[in-house]
Amino acid sequence: MPSGRLEIPALPILIPLGVVLMAVAVVVLRRQGALTAGRLGAAWFAGWYAVAVLGATMLPLLIAWGPRAGDPEYFRILPIPIVTMRPDDFVLNIAMTLPLAAVLLVVAGVRERDRAVLIGFLLSLTIELTQLFLLLFLHSNRWADSNDLIANTLGAWLGWLLLRRLLRVPAVARAADRWTLARHPEPLTRS
Helix, strand or coil, X not given: XXXXXXXXXXXXXXXXXXXXXXXXXXHHHHHCCCCCHHHHHHHHHHHXXXXXHHHHHHCCEEEEXXXXXCCCCHHHEECCCCCCCCHHHXXXXXXXXXXXXXXXXXXXXXXXXXHHHHHHHHHHHHHHHHHHHHHHHHCCCCCEEHHHHXXXXXXXXXXXXXXXXXCCCHHHHHHHHHHXXXXXXXXXXXX
């Protein structure tokens, strides 16, 4: 079996991806007859948020395979929460998922706390499992950390709480109603 090594850089992937998502948003909103500045801004924010999460969790990525790849770096797998916590990473992982509830509201119309937190948990679980498999099978330079799963889920919950507070401000709720890409029978505002 041949050996190989590949380094996937961040910016040459992320910047074109973000630009493509911006263009797709314009096309989709125009076809739906829903193209407004607010909705376009919301779609662009959601797209760049997704790009930022991808960049923070997966890129740059160094992978290796074959006999010369060596053994996986098992020290990068942190299955025991709290004991192995790196406080700076924990705080950054909370911050990464704070905007998730707002993105879920404007893109998919998710309003319920349990759904927002579950999606945050499942997103984080998917990221951590992907990082684990990349580490085990392609000797990647990523970490698989149970603390990240806790922090991301906590961030999704805190983001939902913050969004609920912000939506109590009538101007914010009206803007969210206008910018939401998913339609609901009842608006966020009562006015």
